[in-house]
Amino acid sequence: MPVRQREKPFGFPKPETPHGEIVILEERCKGCGFCIEYCPHDVLVLSKKFNAKGYHPPEVVKAELCVDCGFCRMICPEFAIYTYELKTGEKP
Amino acid sequence: MTVKTKKKEDKRIGLFVCHCGVNIAGVVDVKKVAEALKDTPGVSMSTDYVYMCSDPGQQMIIDTIKEKHLDGIIVAACSPTLHEKTFQEAARLAGLNPYQIEIANIREQNSWVHSDKDKATKKAVKIVKSHVAKAIRNENLEPIKVDVKKRALVIGGGVSGLQAALDIADHGYEVILVEKNPSIGGKMIQLSETFPTLDCSQCILTPKMVEVSRHPRIKLLTYHEVDSVSGFIGNFKVRIKKKPRFVDEKLCNLCGECEKVCPQIVPDEFNMGLSFRKAIYMPFPQAIPGTYTLDEDHCLGLSPVRCGKCKDVCEPRAIDFDMKETIIEEEVGAIVVATGYDLYTMQALGEFGGEKYEDVVNGLEFERILSASGPTGGVVRRPSDGKVPKSVVFVQCCGSRDTEKHLPYCSKICCMYTAKHAMLYRHRVPDGQATVFYIDVRTGGKAFDEFYQRTVEEDKVLYIRGKVSKVFKEGDKLIVWGVDTLTGKKVEIEADMVVLAMAMVKTDGVQDLLKKLKISTDIHGFVAEAHPKLRPVESLNAGFFLAGCAHGPKDIPEAVSQASAAAAKVGDLFAQKELSHEPTVVPVNDELCSGCGICVTMCPYGARTLDPSKGVVDVNEILCEGCGACAAACPCGAAQQRNQTDDQIFSMLRAMLRE
Incomplete structure (x- = not known):
């Protein structure tokens, strides 16, 4: 039986999840877009700017949604992106 | 299997025409039928009698077979579904092969559907004549004997399934219990307290769960689903799908570190969405088996990239992302279907604000709010803001007993659980007002009415006879519009919370399973019993037994009794050395078969x-x-x-x- 989706039942806070900080090494990026495709929370988009090689690197748009899952780091063929976990309470 | 039979030219057939009181004789001239067939080739005697199925009727058949050395008989009477077995048995007693019996149906297919006596009699003669032509060509047959696999499969790990499994295992037979969820316990484990004794539901169910998990003859398969069933009574082959849990239940030590680091937040099904869980979770603390489960649908992903946070922190190395769905094959002799129920969707009752207003909840959600193990620790709070509600309106028959728009049947337990809800609410919030809208209060059950009286008299719950027309929001209050049909006046109540006693319906998705089992259901999707009065725990399909709400709405004691009854029936079956299979099957003549398929x-x-x-x-x-x-x-x-x-x-x- 599907249960009802509630935002904040009883006004209690949601359980804590890890938060991640994303670091993009723009000059290494070749604009393949894998990190954008694989990010489960759609944190990244392709930026308008160019890097020195002439590619569009990704940019962070929803930093607060990053949970430091590391999908972007694992899928990046150029080792151009990584994340690290923020300490409890620290918000991006 | 065929055994030696006389040639058709030498056969001596006896004809017995039944009056069935006036059921047949009222329309068909039975004496004329018996007379008309007397000289038909092959028929050596014919007679009529008022009730062939009665003791004297059967005795007459037995005596005549012996006296006239009959090689076959035709009983012109009712449908063979009713008395074929009776007359086969009579033939057997007379020393005649039971497969030399022919039933000519002159009741359902003749007297009950015709009124013209002349034509009906002529039709009866033709029907009987056709059976003479068949009877002289009948062969002696012997039933095919089959072994019984003395193991049972129980589908569903709610209270009915648990009880059925325990009872069958205690009879001394092996049981395989299949549950699709990560833990056994079913709906009952979600309840707060049970009517009419107010026993804590978890406290009375968990000992049974533990007993099942420890029983040497019960093989517990949680997070498994029945994939397909083939075979027949006594010899079923079952394919069971093992869903990957991604956690080795033997290694998991319940430290909970994985849950802490998991980044995925999901509504908790056990708490009816009133709290959250992680994608790797344990459904509730007393879950059996005691292990975490990784919910594949909500995990960030397992392929080709994985977040792997849970695996990184798992000290006993219990997490294995490479687990695959596997299929187990088992052979069983009987299957108990205990697939339970679900609640009717609140979206169907838009006028009550179901699924629209956070403080309009269904019965199971309110159970979690009342439960000491629930998201509020047993303090009654309303879901929107956590305030203690000072006025709660309970609406009964939400979807039930509504032939026009919803479901025509009574869900049976709502009167009692609403009384329980209102009583428990008044105990927890002594200055709160509980109001119940009802059509009738049905309290058929041991100590049920006393419980209801207590709710009204001691706990001062206000019962209003009438229906609710609309629930809407005004400020932070819910306004309930209804009618009091005893005074004929419109009623308007300001409430902090509204609890809808939603109808009980078939389990979501159970129809796919029932199709695989090839067992019949009623029009509402509940499993049909073989006979509503005399065979209430058996399915029409041999070898399948029913327990609990899969069969229809029931309270706990009834579900448990039915489970025990089903287990007793399984015991009956397993006590037999071998089963007989009808020999009227279709073999292949190898000489003629072209292999076309x-x-x-x-x-x-x-x-x-x-x-x-x-x-x-x-x-x-x-x-x-x-x-x-x-x-x-x-x-x-x-x-x-x-x-x-x-x-x-x-x-x-x-x-x-x-x-």
Whole structure:
């Protein structure tokens, strides 16, 4: 039986999840877009700017949604992106 | 199996025409029928009697068979579904092979549907004549004997399934208990307290759960689903799908580190979405088996990239992302269906604000709010802001007993659980007002009415007889519009919370499973019983038994009794050395079979396979139910049903159409 989706039942806070900080090494990026495709929370988009090689690197748009899952780091063929976990309470 | 039978020219057939009181004799001139058949070739005697199925009627048949040395008899009476067995038994007692009995149906297919006596009598004569043509061609047959696999499969790990499994195991037989969820416990484990004694539901169910998990003869398969079932009573082959849990239950030590680091937040099904869980979770603290489960649908992903946070922190190395769905095959003799129920969707009752207003909740959500193990620790709070509600309106029959728009049946337990809800609410919030809208209060059950009286008299719950028309929001209050049908006045109540007693319906998605089991349901999707009064725990399909709400709305004691009854029935079955299978199956004549395989595709029971080495069809006579689909389809006449051969059918037609 599907249960009802509630935002904040009883006004209690949601359980804590890890938060991640994303670091993009723009000059290494070749604009393949894998990190954008694989990010489960759609944190990244392709930026308008160019890097020195002439590619569009990704940019962070929803930093607060990053949970430091590391999908972007694992899928990046150029080792151009990584994340690290923020300490409890620290918000991006 | 055929045994030696007399040639058809030498056969002596006896005809017995039944009056069935006036059921037949009122329309068909039975004496005329008996008289008309007297000189038909093959018929050596014919007579009539008022009730053939009565003791004297049967005795007459037995005596006549012996006296006149009959080789076959025709009983012209009601449908063979009713008394074929009776007369077969009579024949057996007289020393005649039971498969030499023919039932000519002159009641359902004649007297009950016709009124013209002359025409009905003529039709009866033709029906009986056609059976004479068949009877002289009948062969002596012996039932096929089959072994019984003395192991049972129980589908569903709620209270009914648990009880059935325990009872069958205590009878001394092995049981496989399959539950699709990560833990056993079903809906009952979610309840706060149970009516009418206010026992804590978890406290009385968890000992049973532990007993099941420790029982040496119960194989507990949680997070498994039945994939397919083939075979027949006594010899089912079951394929069970093992869903990957991604956690080794033997290694998991419940430290909970994985849950802490998991980044995925999901509504908690156990708390009806009133709290959250992680994608790796344990459904509730007393869950059995005690292990975490990784919910694949909500995990960030397992392929090709994985977040792996849970695995990184798992000290006992219990997490294995490479687990795959696997199939287990088991052989069982009986299957108990205890698939439970779900609640009718609140979206169907838009006028009550179901699913629109956070503070309009269904019965199960309110159970979690009342429960000491629930998201509020047993303090009654409303979901929108956590305030303690000072006025709660309970609406009964939400979806039930509404032939026009919703479900026509009564969900049976709502009157009692609403009384319990209102009582418990008044205990927890002594200055709160509880109001119940009802159509009727039905309290049929031991100590049920006393409980309801207590709710009204001691706990001062206000019962209003009438229906609710609308629930809407004004500020932070819910306004309930209804009618008091005793005074005929409109009622308007300001409430902080509204609890809807939603109807009980079939379990979501259970129809796919029931289709695989090939068992029949009623129009509401609940499993149908073989007979509503005399066989209430058996399915129409042999070897399947019913327990709990899969069969229809029930309270806990009733579900438990039915489970025990089903287990007793399984015990009856397993106590037999062997089972008999009807010999009227459709074998293959190897000489005639061309190996076209048409019958293989026609067979609904999977009894026929093409043997590639011989180039002909092979028949598993045990699987064959004698439906005759293959015999009708066979272009070569190689598939002939025993005692229903093409020759017999054409002879019957010729006999019927001759005049």
